[in-house]
Amino acid sequence: MCIKESLRLYPSVPFFSRTLTTDLVLDDEYTVPAGTNACLVTSIIHRNEEIFPDSETFNPDRFLQENSATRHPFAYIPFSAGPRNCIGQKFAMMEEKVNSSFMKDHWLKKQNLKNKFQVKEPPCA
Numbered sequence: 001m002c003i004k005e006s007l008r009l010y011p012s013v014p015f016f017s018r019t020l021t022t023d024l025v026l027d028d029e030y031t032v033p034a035g036t037n038a039c040l041v042t043s044i045i046h047r048n049e050e051i052f053p054d055s056e057t058f059n060p061d062r063f064l065q066e067n068s069a070t071r072h073p074f075a076y077i078p079f080s081a082g083p084r085n086c087i088g089q090k091f092a093m094m095e096e097k098v099n100s101s102f103m104k105d106h107w108l109k110k111q112n113l114k115n116k117f118q119v120k121e122p123p124c125a
Contacts, residue, residue, distance in 0.1 A: 002100070004062075011046060019037050048075075
């Protein structure tokens with residue numbers, strides 16, 4: 001959940017584009033014709049307050065099953081989505097998990113060394 005929330009705030013793919021295959025009507029008044037290249041900025045979608053309330057706050061609980069069950073599947077797209085999403089997505093997620101595990105282990109070892117070798121002040125004479 002922490003990795004997903006990190007990718008929501010700081011996506012690995014900042015934007016991606018697609019070519020519209022059909023006309024897109026926006027707000028019943030503006031039509032974007034088929035064949036137009038549309039660019040989607042991932043961080044704008046991921047920081048949409050209607051989808052992710054308090055979107056600027058790091059909150060891994062957003063990805064608990066009960067909190068994300070009703071969310072549209074394309075509301076969270078750190079690697080794009082659909083048939084043209086990132087082919088390295090599973091590898092990247094596995095790499096994130098491995099790196100996080102190494103960082104946690106390194107931090108715990110460092111904390112244990114600090115606690116084991118605490119410098120004590122000599123008694124005053």
